[in-house]
Amino acid sequence: MEMIDEMEIVKIISFQQEITNDNVIREYAMTLIVNDVEIATLMCSPDSLQYLAIGFLLSENIIDYKEDYREIVVDEKNGIVNVKLAQELKYKRKNKIIYTDGRDLSIDKDFLNNFRQIKLRSDIKLNYEYLFNISKELDDKSVIFKKTGGTHSACLCDEKGMILFREDVSRHNAIDKILGEAFIKEISLDNKFVFVSGRLTSEMLLKIVRVGGVIIISRSAPTDLAVKIARNLNITLVGFVRGNRMNIYSGELRIVCKKNI
Amino acid sequence: MEMIDEMEIVKIISFQQEITNDNVIREYAMTLIVNDVEIATLMCSPDSLQYLAIGFLLSENIIDYKEDYREIVVDEKNGIVNVKLAQELKYKRKNKIIYTDGRDLSIDKDFLNNFRQIKLRSDIKLNYEYLFNISKELDDKSVIFKKTGGTHSACLCDEKGMILFREDVSRHNAIDKILGEAFIKEISLDNKFVFVSGRLTSEMLLKIVRVGGVIIISRSAPTDLAVKIARNLNITLVGFVRGNRMNIYSGELRIVCKKNI
Numbered sequence: 001m002e003m004i005d006e007m008e009i010v011k012i013i014s015f016q017q018e019i020t021n022d023n024v025i026r027e028y029a030m031t032l033i034v035n036d037v038e039i040a041t042l043m044c045s046p047d048s049l050q051y052l053a054i055g056f057l058l059s060e061n062i063i064d065y066k067e068d069y070r071e072i073v074v075d076e077k078n079g080i081v082n083v084k085l086a087q088e089l090k091y092k093r094k095n096k097i098i099y100t101d102g103r104d105l106s107i108d109k110d111f112l113n114n115f116r117q118i119k120l121r122s123d124i125k126l127n128y129e130y131l132f133n134i135s136k137e138l139d140d141k142s143v144i145f146k147k148t149g150g151t152h153s154a155c156l157c158d159e160k161g162m163i164l165f166r167e168d169v170s171r172h173n174a175i176d177k178i179l180g181e182a183f184i185k186e187i188s189l190d191n192k193f194v195f196v197s198g199r200l201t202s203e204m205l206l207k208i209v210r211v212g213g214v215i216i217i218s219r220s221a222p223t224d225l226a227v228k229i230a231r232n233l234n235i236t237l238v239g240f241v242r243g244n245r246m247n248i249y250s251g252e253l254r255i256v257c258k259k260n261i
Numbered sequence: 262m263e264m265i266d267e268m269e270i271v272k273i274i275s276f277q278q279e280i281t282n283d284n285v286i287r288e289y290a291m292t293l294i295v296n297d298v299e300i301a302t303l304m305c306s307p308d309s310l311q312y313l314a315i316g317f318l319l320s321e322n323i324i325d326y327k328e329d330y331r332e333i334v335v336d337e338k339n340g341i342v343n344v345k346l347a348q349e350l351k352y353k354r355k356n357k358i359i360y361t362d363g364r365d366l367s368i369d370k371d372f373l374n375n376f377r378q379i380k381l382r383s384d385i386k387l388n389y390e391y392l393f394n395i396s397k398e399l400d401d402k403s404v405i406f407k408k409t410g411g412t413h414s415a416c417l418c419d420e421k422g423m424i425l426f427r428e429d430v431s432r433h434n435a436i437d438k439i440l441g442e443a444f445i446k447e448i449s450l451d452n453k454f455v456f457v458s459g460r461l462t463s464e465m466l467l468k469i470v471r472v473g474g475v476i477i478i479s480r481s482a483p484t485d486l487a488v489k490i491a492r493n494l495n496i497t498l499v500g501f502v503r504g505n506r507m508n509i510y511s512g513e514l515r516i517v518c519k520k521n522i
């Protein structure tokens with residue numbers, strides 16, 4: 001199965017924009033059923049699903065020896081891997097869970113459907129140069145990363161500049177810290193945007209959208225699923241903002257080249 | 262609380278080695294108690310713990326509005342955040358869980374203690390140049406990453422070369438694919454090593470150790486907790502293997518400069 005999706009995006013280099021096809025990593029949902037119990041849905045790249053399933057069972061302490069499982073059947077089309085153990089499944093968590101890079105997020109598969117009818121709005125417009133500057137500022141402020149190479153950063157900004165900034169060893173936590181701080185300080189996400197250093201998976205996007213974020217920007221890559229959700233919801237999704245370049249994956253009307261105005 | 266730990270490591274530049282102090286990112290366990298129920302232990306950077314706790318509750322759909330919680334008490338020394346909700350906690354998972362970057366791994370806090378008495382052994386010795394070459398090979402083989410910027414890679418190697426290689430949108434899955442493939446193909450981890458592109462947290466290390474891995478190498482940073490566990494167990498842990506440089510954090514006797522032999 002294809003690991004890569006080709007998508008039409010808007011590529012910005014300096015102040016030039018070009019509509020072009022680009023490669024985006026696929027994010028695929030693999031549901032793991034063990035002894036007829038659905039134990040997890042892993043967000044993954046769609047290859048070696050049998051290895052992933054068995055590796056997951058090893059890491060989760062569900063199997064130890066080769067004799068511990070009898071059968072493994074991969075249904076690639078429907079994203080299902082069925083494993084039969086030699087013994088009873090002893091596992092506390094039996095509810096449906098979506099994993100990603102990836103903290104376990106307790107959303108079920110219907111979560112997305114609840115969003116389908118919403119088309120999120122925002123009046124904010126950001127220009128290229130401003131985003132290049134924020135990317136540089138995020139970089140400059142990431143002092144723990146510079147010293148250790150071990151963190152991700154996230155910030156909340158409005159049209160005038162950075163309002164909140166946090167680093168964490170986990171890219172999920174970096175975002176949660178920003179969202180939690182905004183919540184406690186009663187800073188609304190209206191007409192603001194979230195800028196992160198790390199890759200954007202569907203889960204990262206959804207947790208920001210859930211609290212009202214409409215513009216989500218990253219120095220790194222998004223997954224195809226994050227892009228598809230963003231397009232569905234009219235979220236602005238921008239990736240690879242580095243130097244004088246960026247890729248606009250969705251909601252390009254909120255990103256303007258000031259020079260043309 | 263300090264976000265960074267200073268540790269004595271062996272720094273290799275070309276064929277020179279130097280014992281030096283270096284900054285390593287701290288990995289801190291924050292246990293979140295909601296209405297007297299321990300719902301999660303987050304592996305995180307130890308700052309803004311109240312924001313992280315509230316951001317997590319938002320992301321997990323446990324709170325929606327400011328009125329949904331009454332009190333939040335941070336006990337930084339013991340790594341505990343206590344939240345009182347305005348209403349009953351409706352949350353399925355109430356067991357102790359350790360998160361990291363990070364997939365939910367269902368190990369409890371005693372997991373580590375079970376390892377304490379083991380001092381893992383391996384006869385393999387690797388020389389600098391070989392590791393620099395494997396780092397380059399991992400890079401060259403990561404074709405999905407080159408096209409999308411959206412994956413992590415993992416491989417299993419012995420003294421002669423790379424045996425298994427996988428890419429995934431999740432660094433956890435990349436390792437699980439390698440471990441699952443080795444398990445299914447009955448490839449023992451004796452006298453082999455795991456080389457990954459991504460950062461090494463305690464969880465990544467433990468899942469490799471659990472199936473017998475003794476030498477773990479990364480192109481990126483480890484956390485202090487991963488280093489401490491590695492030192493405890495006599496695991497060889499090497500990070501930042503790039504170009505002709507690397508940092509040996511633990512088990513340096515297994516890494517040799519061939520030129521001296």
